[in-house]
Amino acid sequence: MSADPASPERILAPAVARASAVLDLLARSGRPATLAELARALQLPKSSLHGLCATLEQLNLITRLDGGQMTLGPHVMMWANAFMARLDITQEFFASWDDMRVLPEETITLSVRDGAEVVYIACRNGQHPLGLRFHAGMRLPAVYTATGLAMLSTLPDASVRKLLDGLPGGWPVPLTDHGLRDTAAVIDELRRIRQRRYSTDREWVREGMYCYGAPVFDSHHPEAVAGVAVSIRSLEANPALEERAGQAIRKLADRLSERLGAWRRP
Amino acid sequence: MSADPASPERILAPAVARASAVLDLLARSGRPATLAELARALQLPKSSLHGLCATLEQLNLITRLDGGQMTLGPHVMMWANAFMARLDITQEFFASWDDMRVLPEETITLSVRDGAEVVYIACRNGQHPLGLRFHAGMRLPAVYTATGLAMLSTLPDASVRKLLDGLPGGWPVPLTDHGLRDTAAVIDELRRIRQRRYSTDREWVREGMYCYGAPVFDSHHPEAVAGVAVSIRSLEANPALEERAGQAIRKLADRLSERLGAWRRP
Numbered sequence: 016m017s018a019d020p021a022s023p024e025r026i027l028a029p030a031v032a033r034a035s036a037v038l039d040l041l042a043r044s045g046r047p048a049t050l051a052e053l054a055r056a057l058q059l060p061k062s063s064l065h066g067l068c069a070t071l072e073q074l075n076l077i078t079r080l081d082g083g084q085m086t087l088g089p090h091v092m093m094w095a096n097a098f099m100a101r102l103d104i105t106q107e108f109f110a111s112w113d114d115m116r117v118l119p120e121e122t123i124t125l126s127v128r129d130g131a132e133v134v135y136i137a138c139r140n141g142q143h144p145l146g147l148r149f150h151a152g153m154r155l156p157a158v159y160t161a162t163g164l165a166m167l168s169t170l171p172d173a174s175v176r177k178l179l180d181g182l183p184g185g186w187p188v189p190l191t192d193h194g195l196r197d198t199a200a201v202i203d204e205l206r207r208i209r210q211r212r213y214s215t216d217r218e219w220v221r222e223g224m225y226c227y228g229a230p231v232f233d234s235h236h237p238e239a240v241a242g243v244a245v246s247i248r249s250l251e252a253n254p255a256l257e258e259r260a261g262q263a264i265r266k267l268a269d270r271l272s273e274r275l276g277a278w279r280r281p
Numbered sequence: 282m283s284a285d286p287a288s289p290e291r292i293l294a295p296a297v298a299r300a301s302a303v304l305d306l307l308a309r310s311g312r313p314a315t316l317a318e319l320a321r322a323l324q325l326p327k328s329s330l331h332g333l334c335a336t337l338e339q340l341n342l343i344t345r346l347d348g349g350q351m352t353l354g355p356h357v358m359m360w361a362n363a364f365m366a367r368l369d370i371t372q373e374f375f376a377s378w379d380d381m382r383v384l385p386e387e388t389i390t391l392s393v394r395d396g397a398e399v400v401y402i403a404c405r406n407g408q409h410p411l412g413l414r415f416h417a418g419m420r421l422p423a424v425y426t427a428t429g430l431a432m433l434s435t436l437p438d439a440s441v442r443k444l445l446d447g448l449p450g451g452w453p454v455p456l457t458d459h460g461l462r463d464t465a466a467v468i469d470e471l472r473r474i475r476q477r478r479y480s481t482d483r484e485w486v487r488e489g490m491y492c493y494g495a496p497v498f499d500s501h502h503p504e505a506v507a508g509v510a511v512s513i514r515s516l517e518a519n520p521a522l523e524e525r526a527g528q529a530i531r532k533l534a535d536r537l538s539e540r541l542g543a544w545r546r547p
Contacts, residue, residue: 026339027332030296035340035356042363047501066293073292074301075395081503087364089395090301095361096400096418097308098353127355129341134358152362235313237347 033059034067038076038087047084101233102127102241104271105137111270112139112245117263122246124149125231126162131178131187133163133242143248147221155220156187158201159194161228162242164214165268168205169230169239175202194219213261214242218249225249227260229268234276243268299325300333304342304353313350367499368393368507370537371403377536378511383529388512390415391497392428397444397453399429399508409514413487421486422453424467425460427494428508430480431534434471435496435505441468460485479527480508484515491515493526495534500542509534 026032040056041048050068054061068085071077075090099105108125122141126133133156138149157163158179167175179186179198186197195201208214216226226246230239245264247256272278292298306322307314316334320327334351337343341356365371374391388407392399399422404415423429424445433441445452445464452463461467474480482492492512496505511530513522538544 026336028296028300028336030294031300031333031336032340034294034297034300035342038360042360045363045366067297070292070294070297074298076301078502080501084501086367086501087360089364089393089400091357091360091364092393092400092402092418093395093420094304094308094353094357095364097311098355098357098361100311100418101352127358129355129359134355134362136358152358152366154359235346235350235352236344 030067033057033063034071034076037064037067037071038091041077041085041087047080047086049082049084053085099136102136102275104231104241104274107271107274108137108243108267109139111267115263115266118245118247118260121260122149123267124162124226124244124246125241126160126244127241128157128163128166128239129154131157131182133157133160133166136241141246145221145224145246145248147224149246155190158187159190159216159219160242161214161216161226161244161246163228164201164204164208164216165228165230165242165244166239167201168208168214169232169237172202172205175205190220191218191222193217211261213265214244215257215261216244223249225252225257227257227264229261229265231268232272232275232277240275241271243271296333299323299329300337300342303330303333303337304357307343307351307353313346313352315348315350319351365402368402368541370497370507370540373537373540374403374509374533375405377533381529381532384511384513384526387526388415389533390428390492390510390512391507392426392510393507394423394429394432394505395420397423397448399423399426399432402507407512411487411490411512411514413490415512421456424453425456425482425485426508427480427482427492427510427512429494430467430470430474430482431494431496431508431510432505433467434474434480435498435503438468438471441471456486457484457488459483477527479531480510481523481527482510489515491518491523493523493530495527495531497534498538498541498543506541507537509537 036057050061050064054064072079075088077085078088079085112123120142123139124135125137126135132154135149135151135153140148157167176198214228224246226244228242228244231241233240243264245260302323316327316330320330338345341354343351344354345351378389386408389405390401391403392401398420401415401417401419406414423433442464480494490512492510494508494510497507499506511526
């Protein structure tokens with residue numbers, strides 16, 4: 016989520032927030048943009064964007080094409096690689112799941128939280144069509160996803176309230192007819208998740224799909240650094256299978272947390 | 282490469298350059314840092330870093346631990362995923378190489394250029410030990426690597442001169458006793474690469490290792506967006522094998538460029 020000019024929190028480095036907004040826009044649009052297009056979309060004068068983009072280009076954060084259009088530059092990879100190195104569990108994620116031999120043909124996903132959204136980092140789509148193919152880079156509102164709720168359940172309630180009540184765009188647009196519809200419902204659900212030790216998404220992302228998630232910890236952060244989930248067809252769900260899926264994803268999350276040194280936490 | 286305060290090019294948005302330097306430092310150190318540590322390393326007053334870091338935290342570009350230490354935040358993944366989506370050839374990279382059945386057991390790498398360095402994006406280490414294991418996220422000076430030289434060969438000479446003559450830290454520290462030692466030698470080598478249509482690294486990265494590289498293009502950029510290389514043990518090299526490796530990597534680069542729509546370039 017980008018900082019919004021209307022956000023209640025004061026932005027102490029506005030140029031940095033604008034630079035981030037430029038990169039967000041280029042990331043979202045997925046195609047090169049001109050200075051004029053950026054100025055229009057961000058409602059900023061071209062004159063102020065000019066210096067900002069020149070600096071972003073010097074930093075290799077944007078690349079300029081011959082026609083002057085801009086795309087994201089390679090320097091973003093330096094940060095992403097460092098971020099991912101801390102979370103170097105992608106291989107282990109797939110291998111551990113296979114090793115556990117529980118629901119081996121189902122869809123599994125690994126995501127991180129970016130504000131009130133989750134970003135999928137690694138996904139393996141299963142044999143059974145879910146009406147949705149997960150892919151790395153995909154973003155969804157955290158409150159509708161099993162991984163997102165699992166991660167939110169590791170935050171203090173006050174932080175969750177601050178996060179969800181302060182969303183610049185208001186409550187996330189529902190993806191189906193189901194799902195949590197306000198902060199109070201989320202707080203209630205998080206309490207259940209902490210008791211049960213896994214989260215559920217019951218057709219909150221997609222009709223016909225149930226997901227079960229759990230949080231992954233590392234050695235540094237008291238809050239989850241990632242979430243994992245397994246997705247099944249709601250048609251097949253029954254209490255025994257749901258409990259099996261929940262326990263399995265919990266076990267996977269614990270293995271990955273161990274790999275990241277969570278138990279060595281000072 | 283970060284913008285350096287001593288760089289001859291004027292920085293029009295200094296707060297953005299400082300923010301980028303903070304993220305670079307966190308990426309390089311690979312462990313959480315305090316405000317005091319950042320201030321010391323970047324030679325900036327704590328007071329000016331305070332507002333910068335608060336904004337970076339609001340933007341989810343840094344995450345603050347309980348003790349106040351900072352690590353890279355998940356929002357960097359949004360940009361990286363968008364950058365990589367444009368370059369969504371990792372799977373094809375491995376599959377195409379296997380499909381070609383030339384030197385199937387050798388090490389292959391895919392990298393992008395970030396200023397005067399290359400960043401490895403995808404690597405498969407071969408059966409034969411090279412004294413070096415490539416891994417995603419690894420960075421090397423472009424002038425010593427086959428992928429880097431292949432990408433540089435797609436720039437005009439003037440751009441290469443500007444890039445290499447303006448390096449804040451001076452000429453990249455040699456990795457072995459071999460390799461190009463000044464801009465003029467690079468310009469000469471790039472001419473040979475354009476004629477031969479593949480680049481070579483002859484023990485410039487590691488004693489005992491030769492690499493052969495070629496540039497990958499997309500539909501938007503006149504310059505290469507990535508480079509691919511195959512690495513072999515120098516002991517085994519002979520003119521026939523070298524030509525075979527060069528032609529194979531060239532063919533792989535052409536396939537990936539086709540996949541990225543390079544031939545549809547307007």
